[in-house]
Amino acid sequence: MSKVEESVEVDVPVRAVYDQWTQFESFPHFMDGVERIEQRTDRMTHWVAKIGGVSREFEAEITEQIPDERVAWTTLGGDVRQAGVVTFHRISDTRTKVMLQLDYTPEGLAENAADKLGIVKHRVVGDLKRFKEFIEDRGRETGAWRGQV
Template sequence: MSKVEESVEVDVPVRTAYNQWTQFEKFPHFMEGVERIDQLTPTLTHWVTKFGGVDREFDARITEQIPDERIAWTTSAGEVQQAGVVTFHRLDDHKSKVMLQLDYDPEGFAENVADKLGLVKRQITGDLKRFKEYIEEQGGEAGSWRGEV
């Protein structure tokens, strides 16, 4: 298993950052390679991705969700094997930190090479930077789900 840990500070309250992150169907707006995410149930999402010319589909199950604090998940069906957690930290009334930790198992030659070259880490860094731009430009969340898992 490989691990990536990255974070970004966003100029929005922690509640706004968390609420936006619960809108999984909006991830293609800031996550490179994510073609589509379908929210099947409150705890199950179906992902369609394309990285380096490789198409993948998988399901991810939310294993823990605490409003304004954390969302944890693991893949449950498909070729992709990963688990992760995103945590939200209040820095002040108008600023928060989003931290992402991801454990994943690179599949095949191309993914293993990308992992060794640090391309996965760079992609996650870019995704978090684009999340920052997306949420700050919007000025507010596109929706929210405040339930607990």
């Protein structure tokens, strides 16, 4: 199993940052390789991604969701095995730190090579940077879900 831990500071209040992160269907706007996400229930999402030319579909369960604090998930079945948590930390009334921790198991030769070369870590850094740009450019969230899991 491999791990990635990265963070980014965003010039937007914590509530707006958290609310945007809960809009899973907007992830393709800032996550490289994510083609589509469908939120099927409060806890279940279906992902379609294309990474390194390989298409993958998988289910992910939200295992914990606390407004303005954290969202945790794990994949279910299939050939994509990962779990993670993103936490939101208020720095000031207008600034938030987003911390992402991801545990994943690379499958096959190509994924193992990409893991050893740090490509997954580089992708996470890029995704967080694009999330920062996405929410800062808008200045507000595209929607919100304030429920708790």
